Amino acid sequence: xxxxxxxxxxxxxxxxxxxxxxxxxxxxxxxxxxxxxxxxxxxxxxxxxxxxxxxxxxxxxxxxxxxxxxxxxxxxxxxxxxxxxxxxxxxxxxxxxxxxxxxxxxxxxxxxxxxxxxxxxxxxxxxxxxxxxxxxxxxxxxxxxxxxxxxxxxxxxxxxxxxxxxxxxxxxxxxxxxxxxxxxxxxxxxxxxxxxxxxxxxxxxxxxxxxxxxxxxxxxxxxxxxxxxxxxxxxxxxxxxxxxxxxxxxxxxxxxxxxxxxxxxxxxxxxxxxxxxxxxxxxxxxxxxxxxxxxxxxxxxxxxxxxxxxxxxxxxxxxxxxxxxxxxxxxxxxxxxxxxxxxxxxxxxxxxxxxxxxxxxxxxxxxxxxxxxxxxxxxxxxxxxxxxxxxxxxxxxxxxxxxxxxxxxxxxxxxxxxxxxxxxxxxxxxxxxxxxxxxxxxxxx
Amino acid sequence: xxxxxxxxxxxxxxxxxxxxxxxxxxxxxx
Numbered sequence: 001x002x003x004x005x006x007x008x009x010x011x012x013x014x015x016x017x018x019x020x021x022x023x024x025x026x027x028x029x030x031x032x033x034x035x036x037x038x039x040x041x042x043x044x045x046x047x048x049x050x051x052x053x054x055x056x057x058x059x060x061x062x063x064x065x066x067x068x069x070x071x072x073x074x075x076x077x078x079x080x081x082x083x084x085x086x087x088x089x090x091x092x093x094x095x096x097x098x099x100x101x102x103x104x105x106x107x108x109x110x111x112x113x114x115x116x117x118x119x120x121x122x123x124x125x126x127x128x129x130x131x132x133x134x135x136x137x138x139x140x141x142x143x144x145x146x147x148x149x150x151x152x153x154x155x156x157x158x159x160x161x162x163x164x165x166x167x168x169x170x171x172x173x174x175x176x177x178x179x180x181x182x183x184x185x186x187x188x189x190x191x192x193x194x195x196x197x198x199x200x201x202x203x204x205x206x207x208x209x210x211x212x213x214x215x216x217x218x219x220x221x222x223x224x225x226x227x228x229x230x231x232x233x234x235x236x237x238x239x240x241x242x243x244x245x246x247x248x249x250x251x252x253x254x255x256x257x258x259x260x261x262x263x264x265x266x267x268x269x270x271x272x273x274x275x276x277x278x279x280x281x282x283x284x285x286x287x288x289x290x291x292x293x294x295x296x297x298x299x300x301x302x303x304x305x306x307x308x309x310x311x312x313x314x315x316x317x318x319x320x321x322x323x324x325x326x327x328x329x330x331x332x333x334x335x336x337x338x339x340x341x342x343x344x345x346x347x348x349x350x351x352x353x354x355x356x357x358x359x360x361x362x363x364x365x366x367x368x369x370x371x372x373x374x375x376x377x378x379x380x381x382x383x384x385x386x387x388x389x390x391x392x393x394x395x396x397x398x399x400x401x402x403x404x405x406x407x408x409x410x411x412x413x414x415x416x417x418x419x420x421x422x423x424x425x426x427x428x429x430x431x432x433x434x435x436x437x438x439x440x441x442x443x444x445x
Numbered sequence: 446x447x448x449x450x451x452x453x454x455x456x457x458x459x460x461x462x463x464x465x466x467x468x469x470x471x472x473x474x475x
Contacts, residue, residue, distance in 0.1 A: 011454060018458055022465040030474045043466035051458070073447045080455045088462065 007068045014054065017187075021050045021180060028176050041095035042171070048088030049161050052126065055082050055154065056188040058195045061242070066298040071240075071256070072440065079133070086130040089123055089161075115167025122160035129153040144279070158185070200249035203293040206230050210245070210290045211268060213283065218357035220325060221284050222260065222272045225292045233294065237263045237336035238329045238412070238440075241296025243271065245286055249293040255279055258329035258440075259297070264339035269294070272359065274325035299440075315410035315436075317345035319402065321393055321423050323415025324352060324359070329440060330414060331360050338370040345409075346373040347401065349393045351419065353380045376401050393419070395426035407432060414440040 022043060033039065055078055057065075065074070096103045106116040129150060132139060136146050162185060171177050208225040216222055223243075226232070235241070240258045244251070261270035275281045320330045327350060337346070352358045355377075364375055378389040378397055389397050402409075411432060413423050420439055427437055 014454075015458070015461075019461055019465060022462065022469065026465060026469050026472070027475060033473055036470045039470035040466050043469045044462070047462040047466065051462075070447055073451050076448060077451045077455065080452075081458060084455065084459050084462075 003068055010065060010068060017054055017184070018051055019047075021046050021184070024176065024180060025171060028174065030171060030174065035099060037095055037099040041092050041099065044088040044095070045092035046165070046171075048085045048092060048126075049158070049165065050184065051081055051085035051088065052154075052161070053158060053184055053188045055085070056158070056192050058191065061195045061199070061295065061298075062191070063298065070440070071299060083130060083134070086126050089126050093119075093123060113167070115164055118160045118167060119164035122157045122164060125153050125157035125160065129157060158188075196250075199295055200293070203244070203249040203295055206233075206294075208232070208269070208292040208294055210286055210288050210292060212288060213286060215284075216272060216359050217361055218324065218352065218359040219275045220272050220359045221275070222270055223257075223283060223286075223292075224261075224268060224270045225294070226268045228291075232267045232269065233297065234266060235259055235263055235269075235297035237333040239297040239299040239332075240329070241269075241271075241294050241298065244293040244295075245283075246290045246292075249295075256298075258299075258332060260328050260331045260335075262335035262339045263332065264336055272325070272328045272331065274359075315344070315408070316405070317347070317409045319347040319349070319406075319409050319411045321349045321411065321413045321415075321427075322351070323393070323419035323423075324357075326413075326415030326419070326440070327359055328414075330412065331363070333412075334364070334367050334371065334373070338367055343372055345403070346371055347409075348373060348375045349378060349398065349401070350375065351378045351380070351393050351415070354382060355379060355386070374401065393423050393426065395429045398426055398430055402430070406430065407436070409436070411437045412440070413437065 025043065025046060069077075093103070106112045107120060109117055109120065112120075132141065132146065132153075133150060141149075162181065165181060166172055166178075172181060207228045209228050210223065211226045212222075212224040214222050214224075223245075233241075237259070240256050242256050257271040257273060259269060260272040261268065273280050273283055275283075318333075320333070322330045330348065334346070334348070337344075348364065350358065350364070355361075358377060367373060368375060376389060376397070378391065378393050379386060380391065382388070382390055389400075391397075409432075411427055413420055413427075415423075424437060424439065428434070
């Protein structure tokens with residue numbers, strides 16, 4: 001419940017920051033009113049800028065927000081509010097032109113005043129930013145150069161848009177508006193500075209180094225790291241951290257990975273990664289001893305606050321539904337529960353392509369001896385003599401293995417997006433309450 | 446579950462922006 005209250009509080013803060021500028025425009029004294037559509041266009045411009053500025057708040061990197069909102073949801077939110085902000089920003093000049101075609105004169109960049117040049121360039125940058133983000137894969141842009149371009153365009157567009165509104169100076173002639181539009185960018189910039197400057201500095205003071213990189217089944221690699229000159233961080237099973245490997249933490253090179261080691265074993269940390277993109281495929285090339293910087297832990301896909309408080313869900317047992325490398329956080333949870341001597345009922349429905357690709361296969365078998373764990377492998381393309389479940393994790397498969405008191409258990413789904421939706425539907429079909437289903441998607445930007 | 450809330454909040458933001466923009470354009474200054 002406390003988490004729900006915190007979520008409501010932060011949603012309130014978000015709405016105040018997003019809509020506050022428009023509300024202040026409405027209720028504070030302002031200059032004489034102009035035509036209806038001209039004012040609509042101005043309001044949409046201000047709303048677009050305040051929404052765009054809010055996107056600078058790095059939700060996933062601020063612990064107090066990451067604890068409340070799952071990272072995949074905040075990225076989804078970032079994506080779609082940014083699209084809405086772009087629509088408002090593009091609507092601003094279009095409505096102005098439709099209302100009065102002489103506004104087009106301002107698009108003659110050679111002769112236009114600087115405030116118009118700044119506004120138009122900001123608009124073009126915002127359109128570029130949104131197009132490159134929505135269709136990144138179609139443009140064949142890999143993650144790292146895209147992210148650098150994304151950050152540069154966002155900072156450039158916001159700076160130019162602020163220049164535009166201060167330059168036009170119609171509503172910003174009011175001291176209240178000037179204070180507001182100075183304070184808002186200060187908040188955005190302050191949070192950005194905290195994440196881009198303070199945090200890397202803090203990480204630099206608490207370095208780790210690679211202890212070992214070992215091959216796992218299913219094109220996966222486990223990265224084991226150890227702290228250098230400090231005790232190392234503590235985390236909850238199921239959480240993740242951002243890693244920067246072999247580079248300065250000030251360089252934009254971090255990647256989010258789930259902890260796969262036990263939360264009960266302090267010091268050494270392990271992460272298991274599937275070879276998917278450019279960075280994950282290069283991981284195996286790093287040498288032991290390479291410096292690693294860890295920003296974390298983050299994430300609310302977790303169990304247990306500490307060994308004394310068994311877990312916050314008060315569940316008589318857990319059901320894990322993992323697809324492929326979605327098993328990474330689940331392994332962290334199982335290892336932690338085994339180290340705690342947990343005796344509750346556990347079920348792992350584990351979907352893979354074939355038997356050879358089942359990551360952690362041998363270790364899961366070993367964990368069965370330490371835990372009250374039932375493992376149900378579901379193979380898409382099993383060998384002809386396979387006697388287990390075939391195909392995907394469906395309602396029928398779940399129904400065959402779940403106990404009668406299934407509604408009392410807590411469910412964790414973790415895997416790629418195409419797997420999450422059908423598994424969630426299957427659970428709902430079996431009457432599992434929404435509040436007992438937790439999800440983590442392994443696909444974001 | 447949280448995705449439903451995220452979607453609802455995005456829709457709410459867009460609706461409130463449009464309502465406030467209309468009020469701003471239609472109402473005379475205080």
